Amino acid sequence: MANISILGAGSWGTALAVLLHKNGHNVTIWSIVNEEVEMLKTEREHKDKLPGTKIPEEIYITNNLEESILGKEIMVLAVPSPFTRSTAQIMKPFVAEGQVIVNVAKGIEESSLKTLSEIIEEEIPQAEVAVLSGPSHAEEVGKELPTTCVVGTKKKETAQMLQQVFTSDVFRVYTSPDVLGIELGGALKNVIALAAGIADGLGYGDNTKAALITRGIAEISRLGIAMGGKKETLNGLTGIGDLIVTCASIHSRNRKAGYLIGQGKSMDEAMKEVKMIVEGVYSAKAAIALAKKYNVDLPIIEQVNLVLFENKSAEAAVKELMLRDMKMEHNNLPWEE
Numbered sequence: 497m498a499n500i501s502i503l504g505a506g507s508w509g510t511a512l513a514v515l516l517h518k519n520g521h522n523v524t525i526w527s528i529v530n531e532e533v534e535m536l537k538t539e540r541e542h543k544d545k546l547p548g549t550k551i552p553e554e555i556y557i558t559n560n561l562e563e564s565i566l567g568k569e570i571m572v573l574a575v576p577s578p579f580t581r582s583t584a585q586i587m588k589p590f591v592a593e594g595q596v597i598v599n600v601a602k603g604i605e606e607s608s609l610k611t612l613s614e615i616i617e618e619e620i621p622q623a624e625v626a627v628l629s630g631p632s633h634a635e636e637v638g639k640e641l642p643t644t645c646v647v648g649t650k651k652k653e654t655a656q657m658l659q660q661v662f663t664s665d666v667f668r669v670y671t672s673p674d675v676l677g678i679e680l681g682g683a684l685k686n687v688i689a690l691a692a693g694i695a696d697g698l699g700y701g702d703n704t705k706a707a708l709i710t711r712g713i714a715e716i717s718r719l720g721i722a723m724g725g726k727k728e729t730l731n732g733l734t735g736i737g738d739l740i741v742t743c744a745s746i747h748s749r750n751r752k753a754g755y756l757i758g759q760g761k762s763m764d765e766a767m768k769e770v771k772m773i774v775e776g777v778y779s780a781k782a783a784i785a786l787a788k789k790y791n792v793d794l795p796i797i798e799q800v801n802l803v804l805f806e807n808k809s810a811e812a813a814v815k816e817l818m819l820r821d822m823k824m825e826h827n828n829l830p831w832e833e
């Protein structure tokens with residue numbers, strides 16, 4: 497049994513807290529938001545963000561950061577990516593040498609173009625940083641529906657320890673040393689999910705969705721591999737797997753925001769209506785900056801940026817994608833001489 501704290505009491509943090517408690521661990525949930533802590537203590541359920549999943553009485557809920565870090569073998573960082581750095585900064589004074597932090601958020605910092613594990617390592621150099629990612633909507637994990645994820649770390653022993661801690665008969669965990677590939681897949685799929693939602697909002701069909709997923713993973717892989725991520729990872733659970741679930745699921749906030757934009761709402765209106773964080777909006781800008789830096793072509797992600805930030809109409813963006821220069825599907829395949 498491990499002492500584990502979950503930092504961030506949103507839908508994913510709450511679902512993981514309940515999973516880890518059922519796995520027999522001693523779990524603490526911390527939130528920076530006092531009202532959220534009080535509400536969770538009295539209601540033992542996050543009615544807004546994870547309705548229907550009861551939070552057992554044995555899970556300790558607090559707004560005291562120090563007590564949720566001291567003596568914990570594992571800390572799961574579940575705050576949305578725009579708050580990863582600020583949360584790491586306030587955690588730093590309490591973190592001991594070698595304490596394990598598992599980041600479960602998905603994003604790239606817009607200002608630095610760094611991945612979230614890089615940010616945590618920069619802010620808390622004494623910690624050992626891991627990531628957990630994959631096709632895993634909190635709503636389904638909360639209902640104990642079979643789900644798979646990947647834990648990524650530099651050290652094999654830490655990955656195997658975390659695999660043991662998280663695995664249950666409804667939550668299967670694989671290990672991987674490709675932390676970068678895992679993080680890039682998780683962040684970039686949110687941008688393609690916005691595009692898939694936009695297509696749904698425009699009333700387009702399954703053909704369009706399949707095209708966006710397939711050409712979307714091609715874009716994610718081009719950039720991911722140029723940055724040092726591994727092809728196998730981008731073709732695995734944390735790449736194509738998470739892309740499929742996010743583009744298809746009724747639970748996805750990114751797909752939902754895209755849907756509203758496809759229906760004619762502005763980005764700000766869509767974000768307000770979704771209420772929870774829409775991280776693809778932040779990763780979209782970062783992806784374009786990275787594409788320039790690594791000289792990689794990202795046509796879908798480029799059009800998503802134009803729709804989000806330049807008021808381009810969604811129909812015009814799709815037309816432009818359809819009428820791009822004609823090309824081979826895979827330009828490395830040779831023709832018969």
Ligand SMILES: NC(=O)C1=CN([C@@H]2O[C@H](COP(=O)(O)OP(=O)(O)OC[C@H]3O[C@@H](n4cnc5c(N)ncnc54)[C@H](OP(=O)(O)O)[C@@H]3O)[C@@H](O)[C@H]2O)C=CC1
Pocket residue numbers: 504505506507508509527528529532545574575576577579582583600601602603632633634635772773775
């Ligand atoms: N939901 C899901 O299915 C999955 C989510 N993830 C990832 O997990 C991360 C968290 O997502 P999710 O739990 O859904 O998000 P939610 O929006 O449900 O919750 C986010 C939590 O962070 C809190 N918060 C708000 N502002 C701050 C701040 N300044 N500093 C620290 N915490 C703050 C929120 O409080 P408040 O309620 O007041 O806003 C809330 O407790 C995201 O990166 C997401 O991509 C990964 C896999 C699955």
Ligand SMILES: O=C(CO)COP(=O)(O)O
Pocket residue numbers: 602630631632633634686689738741742747748749750751773775
């Ligand atoms: O990453 C997720 C599922 O794996 C959640 O995606 P959304 O943020 O779009 O809801």
